[in-house]
Amino acid sequence: MARLAQTAGLSDVQSEILATVRSFVDKEVIPRAQELEHADVYPVEIVEGMKALGLFGLTIPEEYGGLGESLLTYALVVEEIARGWMSVSGVINTHFIVAHMISRYGTEEQKRYFLPRMATGEVRGAFSMSEPDLGSDVAAIKTRARRDGEGYVIDGAKMWLTNGGTSNLIALLVRTDEGAEKPHQNLTAFLVEKPEGYGEVAPGLTIPGKIEKMGYKGVDTTEAVFDGFRIGADRVLGGAPGGGFSFMMDGVEVGRVNVAARACGIAIRAFELAVEYAQQRRTFGKPIAQHQAIAFKLAEMATKVEAAHLMMVNAARLKDSGARNDVGAGMAKLLASEFCAEVTQDAFRIHGGYGYSKEFEIERLMREAPFLLIGEGTSEIQKTIISRGLLREYKSKS
Numbered sequence: 001m002a003r004l005a006q007t008a009g010l011s012d013v014q015s016e017i018l019a020t021v022r023s024f025v026d027k028e029v030i031p032r033a034q035e036l037e038h039a040d041v042y043p044v045e046i047v048e049g050m051k052a053l054g055l056f057g058l059t060i061p062e063e064y065g066g067l068g069e070s071l072l073t074y075a076l077v078v079e080e081i082a083r084g085w086m087s088v089s090g091v092i093n094t095h096f097i098v099a100h101m102i103s104r105y106g107t108e109e110q111k112r113y114f115l116p117r118m119a120t121g122e123v124r125g126a127f128s129m130s131e132p133d134l135g136s137d138v139a140a141i142k143t144r145a146r147r148d149g150e151g152y153v154i155d156g157a158k159m160w161l162t163n164g165g166t167s168n169l170i171a172l173l174v175r176t177d178e179g180a181e182k183p184h185q186n187l188t189a190f191l192v193e194k195p196e197g198y199g200e201v202a203p204g205l206t207i208p209g210k211i212e213k214m215g216y217k218g219v220d221t222t223e224a225v226f227d228g229f230r231i232g233a234d235r236v237l238g239g240a241p242g243g244g245f246s247f248m249m250d251g252v253e254v255g256r257v258n259v260a261a262r263a264c265g266i267a268i269r270a271f272e273l274a275v276e277y278a279q280q281r282r283t284f285g286k287p288i289a290q291h292q293a294i295a296f297k298l299a300e301m302a303t304k305v306e307a308a309h310l311m312m313v314n315a316a317r318l319k320d321s322g323a324r325n326d327v328g329a330g331m332a333k334l335l336a337s338e339f340c341a342e343v344t345q346d347a348f349r350i351h352g353g354y355g356y357s358k359e360f361e362i363e364r365l366m367r368e369a370p371f372l373l374i375g376e377g378t379s380e381i382q383k384t385i386i387s388r389g390l391l392r393e394y395k396s397k398s
Contacts (some may be wrong), residue, residue, distance in 0.1 A: 004271065004302055004303040004305050004309070005079070005264060005268055005305060005306065005309040006117065007072075007076060007083050007309075007313055007322050010076075011352065013069075014069075014072075014073050014076070017058075017069070017071075017077065018072060018076055018077065018080060018111060020052070020053065020082045021055070021077050021081065022080050023135055024049060024053060025051075025080055025081060025083060025084035025211065026084075028045075028046060028049055028082045028137065029046055029081070029084030029085050029088055030085070032046070033084060033085035033088075033361075033364070034361060034364060036085075036218050037087065037217050037218055038217075038358065038364075040217040040218060041218060042166060042218055042219070042220065043085075043087070043088055043091070043218055047088075047121070048157060050088075050091070050092065051121035052232050052311070053078065054066075054067055054119075054374055055091060055092060055117025056095060056118065056119060056120065056121035056124070057118065057120065057121075058073065058074050058077060058096075059071065059073075059096060059099065059100065059257050060089075060099050060118060060363050061103060061115070061206055061225050062120045064103075064111060064112070064115035064116050064119060065115065065116040065120065066099075066115065066119040070316070070320045071257060071316045071318040071320050072198075072313065072317055072320055073255060073266025074096060074258075074316075075257050075258065075260075075312060075313070075316040076261070076313075076316075077162035078092075078093070078258055078261040078262055078265065078310070079261040079262070079264045079268070079309070080265065081265065082261065082262040082263075082264070082265025082269075083176055083265035083266070083268050083269045083272075084265075084269075085218070086216065086262055086265065086266055086368045086371075086372075087217060087218040087219040087368075088136065088146070088218070088219075089258075089261075089262050089263075090162055090163070090216065090219040090264070091118055091119060091124075091163065091166075091186075091219055091277070093124075093127040093162065093255065093258050093262075094125055094126050094127040094161075094162045094163050094167070095118065095124050095163070095167070096125075096254075096258065097125070097127045097171070097251040097252075097254060097255050097258075098118070098125030098126070098127055098169060098251070099115065099118050099119075099125060100250075100251060100254055101171055101189070101237060101247050101248075101250065101251045102118075102171075102191070102237070103113050103285075104247075104250065104317060105237055105238045105247045105250075106191075106237060106238060107234075107238065107239045107242070109234070110234075110237070110239075111237075111388055112167065118169075120174040121391075123168055123169050124163060124166065124167045124168060124169065124348075125167055125169045125170070125171060125172050126161050126162060126163045126167035126169070126170045126171070127162070127165075127170075127251065127255075128158045128161050128164075128166055128170050128172045128173065128224060129141070129158075129162070129173045129248055129252075130158065130159045130160040130295065131143060131156070131157060131159050132157055132159045132223075133157055134159070136377065136378070136381050138173070138184070138187075138245065138248070139182075139187070139245070140183070141173060141174065141187060142156055142164040142175065143155070143157065143172075143174045143175065143226060144156055144174060144175045144176070145160060145174045145175070145176050145177075145190065145231075146176075146177065146192070147177075147284065148230070150228055150232065150233060151231055151232045151233050152176075152190070152231050152232075152308065153228055153229065154172075154174055154190070154204070154226040154228075154230075154231060154232055155226055155227060155228060155229075156174065156226050157223060157224070157225050157226070158172070158223065158225075158226075159223050160221060160296045161207075161210075161221065161222045161223070161224055161314075162219060163219065163220060164198055164207055164220060164221065164222030164223070164224055165196065165197060165198050165207050165209075165210065165220045165222050166219075166220055167194075167196070167337075168193065168194060168195060169191060169192065169193055170174075170191075170192040170224065171189055171190075171191060171193070171224055171237065171248075171251070172190045172192050172224075173187055173188070173189050173244050173245070173248050174187070174244075174303060175187060176188040176241045176242065176350075178203065178241055178242040180242065184245040185242055185245070186242065187242070187244040187245040187248075187387075188236055188237075188241040188242060188244040189236070189237040189238075189243070189244035189247045189248060190231055190236060190237065190241070190244075191235045191236075191237055192205070192229075192231060194207075198210075198222075199381050199397075201230075202229070203229070203230070203351040203367050204226060204228040204229030204230065204268070205224065205225070205226055205227075205229045206224070206225040207222050207223070207224055208222065208223050208225065209222065210222060211223070213369050213371075214366070214370070214373055215367030215368040215369075215370065216301065216368060217369045222239070222366040224346055233301075240325050248292050252376055252377070253319070254319060254323065254329075254392070255376045256315075256329040256330065256332070256333040256376045256377065256382075257312065257315050257316050257319065257325075257329050257332060258376070259331070259333050259336075259337065259372055259375050259376045260308070260312040260315065260329070260332040260333045260335075260337070260338075261312050261334035261370075262314050262372060263308060263312075263317075263333075263336035263337045263339070263340035263372045264305070264309045264336055264340070266335070266340050266344060266345065266365055266368060266369055266372070267304065267305045267308060267340040267343040268305055268309075268340060269361075269365060270301075270340075270343050270344040270346075270347035270348075270365050270369075271298075271301050271302060271305050271343060271347065272290065272364065272383075273347055273351075273360075273361055273362050273365075274298065274301065274346065274347035274350045274351070274362075275289070275298055277350060277351055278291075278294050278298060278350055278356075281352075288350070294350060297346050297349075298350075300346070301343045301346050301347070304339040304342060305343060307335065307337035307339065308335055308340070309340045309359060311328075311331060311332040311335050311336065312332045312336055314328060314332065315328040315329045315331070315332035315333075324366040326385055326389060327386055327389035327390070330377075330382040330383075330385040330386045331335070331382070331386055333376060333382055334379050334382035334383065334386070335370075337372040337375075337379065338373070338379060340372055341369045341370065341371050341372070341373060344365050344366055344369040345348065345366070345369075347362050348362050348363075348365075348366050349363070353365075363392065
């Protein structure tokens, strides 16, 4: 059979893009990931390499300077990058979500102002819904924007901004007074421009500093504190307030495909490390891969990798077709993230004591995999989305 996680039906352009990214990952990312991750250093040179490859504009329409590729192409690129180092895929993930939202819902002025510079990586996006005590109840957002003359004034605190310090554009979801009965219809998305860095980066906007994390290092995760921050009405995504919830949910939906792709990438790498080590490590006179206990474990790991990849590809293709894919994306994210954790732990066990050493790559993967269980909604949230969709489709006729 072919190697794992191969995708049927790709165009020549898609295959060429993936081959280029795979070569970039093998040559530029994997050899440097351990050192940069352990030092928690932002991968500046790797990011510059991604800019040169055009990855920041991969899905941005050609008329705005991008490559105009599909969500499937993007997801497969993310899978390759995460195979090298998951944090690097995080650098472009929130950027991709913001670009997707502007491409789909922005005014023409917003598209022409932001997208060409996003395509080159000059403008890099962050995505902000979460708050310190919000959890999964997005409709209960407390950060508020009140109308003041020709613009708005924003007050409140946001949490878990990936690229919060290194980005210069935030897609920000806040509460506005629209008078709607349903709480989610009183939410508005703003496009907040800011300088890179930490501290008070703009009048009324403070990025306190990086949040220390177990894994997902190299890429910065921050808070954002708004205290009398002024912004023009022309920076309301789509031009009219009140539609922010649906815009953000669409962004999260494509983000879930992205997280599934990241989980596939980590699982692929964990399997690669395990199958190589199992053929090199010898016990009782033969490679441990020839012991049935290890051989069966490798078989189970490979099957999980393949299943997760196929579900991720299906979810991406559903979205590209224009079909509703909330259930498909939820299923892909749920299965891929759970299987990623299981495959990574099995690879860790195959490495034995060496898996606990920072010298070996599997140690890093063990700290990265758990993030995918909670990113873009926990497994429990995915089950809620899936079950609601199933009950909608299989509504009782009695």
